[in-house]
Amino acid sequence: NPMTPSQKGGRFMVLPTLAIVGRPNVGKSTIFNRILGERVSIVEDTPGVTRDRIYGTSEWLGKEFAVIDTGGIDLGDEPFLAQIKDQAEIAIDEADVILFLADIESGVTDADERVAQILYRAKKPVVLAVNKVDNPERRQDIYDFYSLGFGEPYPLSGTHGIGLGDVLDAVLAAFPSEDKSVEDDSIKFSLIGRPNVGKSSLVNAILGENRVIVSPIEGTTRDAIDTKFEAVDETFTMIDTAGIRKRGKVYENTEKYAVMRALRAIDRSDVVLFVINAEEGIREQDKKVAGYAHEAGRGIIIVVNKWDTVEKDNHTMKDFENLIRQEFQYLDYAPIIFVSAKTKQRLQSLPAMIVAVSENQTRRIQSSVLNDVLMDAITVTPTPTVNGKRLRIYYMTQVAVKPPTFVVFVNDPDLLHFSYERFLINQLRQAFDFSGTPIHIIARKRK
Numbered sequence: 001n002p003m004t005p006s007q008k009g010g011r012f013m014v015l016p017t018l019a020i021v022g023r024p025n026v027g028k029s030t031i032f033n034r035i036l037g038e039r040v041s042i043v044e045d046t047p048g049v050t051r052d053r054i055y056g057t058s059e060w061l062g063k064e065f066a067v068i069d070t071g072g073i074d075l076g077d078e079p080f081l082a083q084i085k086d087q088a089e090i091a092i093d094e095a096d097v098i099l100f101l102a103d104i105e106s107g108v109t110d111a112d113e114r115v116a117q118i119l120y121r122a123k124k125p126v127v128l129a130v131n132k133v134d135n136p137e138r139r140q141d142i143y144d145f146y147s148l149g150f151g152e153p154y155p156l157s158g159t160h161g162i163g164l165g166d167v168l169d170a171v172l173a174a175f176p177s178e179d180k181s182v183e184d185d186s187i188k189f190s191l192i193g194r195p196n197v198g199k200s201s202l203v204n205a206i207l208g209e210n211r212v213i214v215s216p217i218e219g220t221t222r223d224a225i226d227t228k229f230e231a232v233d234e235t236f237t238m239i240d241t242a243g244i245r246k247r248g249k250v251y252e253n254t255e256k257y258a259v260m261r262a263l264r265a266i267d268r269s270d271v272v273l274f275v276i277n278a279e280e281g282i283r284e285q286d287k288k289v290a291g292y293a294h295e296a297g298r299g300i301i302i303v304v305n306k307w308d309t310v311e312k313d314n315h316t317m318k319d320f321e322n323l324i325r326q327e328f329q330y331l332d333y334a335p336i337i338f339v340s341a342k343t344k345q346r347l348q349s350l351p352a353m354i355v356a357v358s359e360n361q362t363r364r365i366q367s368s369v370l371n372d373v374l375m376d377a378i379t380v381t382p383t384p385t386v387n388g389k390r391l392r393i394y395y396m397t398q399v400a401v402k403p404p405t406f407v408v409f410v411n412d413p414d415l416l417h418f419s420y421e422r423f424l425i426n427q428l429r430q431a432f433d434f435s436g437t438p439i440h441i442i443a444r445k446r447k
Contacts, residue, residue, distance in 0.1 A: 015066045016176060017068065017097075018035075020071070021087055023109065035058050035164070054071075054259075060168040065175065068090070068091070070087040078250070096174075098126045099167065102131070108144055113148070127154065154170065184237070186236055187234060187235070187270055187355060190273070198275065198305040202303070209348060210231040226240065232355060239265045273301050274293055275305050277306055279309050290302075294330055297440065298438075300334040300357070301350075306340060307339060333439075335435055360434050363401065363437075367395075367398070370398065373431045384417065391416055392410060393416075404440070405442065408444070421441050421443075425439045
């Protein structure tokens, strides 16, 4: 799964981040897609959620980093210059290195100079690249761009991908050198959900109930907005606490900006609390948000907040649970908890649930035990025949955790249809506790 952050046994890496900035039509999205390369393909079974992609992770020369396309954060009716200013500010807020993109066809424009002025104030390294240098004759025009004041401009062709390697070398060289990985065995979780579901009041309530450990980590601003606390004999890190609470800049209310923040928090989490507002029921936007967490393969707990405000009768909770199961069929593995940030109802159960889901995410099953389950499953429900050819499954083995990932060796991977894969996943769930975690199955042809 391309979206996993680097988690190496007790060490937690905060990925260095590159943001792409520039006025409209310089080709930011093309360059963004080129940098992400093929890594944008997402687990196939995603239920109709392709991400509105402005954020992703990439790798160059063995170093992993995150990339943001600020141009994708559309600020609605803001005037042209205000848009550019806000996009530059986002880059300054969110990134370690800024890729400032101009284009050779237009030359240096007033808008480029405005972007440059905003970036001068940032204490962040800037790499200047000039796009659309699609043929060698154009290269001499590149020297005009020295006037922007960011040193040597790198020629780039988004269409042909030429020059990207040099740009990425410069970006890598500009990333902060110190190792941002921290010895950290805590369980990391984040709260996601559309605006107004009560995330910030939940953050305050959870932290209010538990013993907060004040240990500011030296390093980037991004590290300092996580909060550590202790409960049920475990240490937890709540990711992006300040990001959930802070409001104020124009772009903070922009949906795409919120999505990007959510994706970045999900990337750094072991477990995601997906929050729904009980008063308002399930909205379309909830489905999108849930899809991001499912896509990323994280542990998921569905948290229904503001339950204190709902008129109760004997069926209320069961009915709401049925509704959630119906609307989020692909999250059938996620436990549901009904809470109230206001009355603290059931909040004390959350830490133990987070621990349980985190353990299920990292559960490993011995191959011999797996194959007993597999053989029993095949006996009960024989493999399907497609166009007269029967699927044969020889062997199953676990190849990864977070999420638990299994390879099944078969005679022909095309014969393993979604429905039979689904059946195998259900068999695994019945045999082992994988509550709260998605399971991935990969079919390989047996040599």
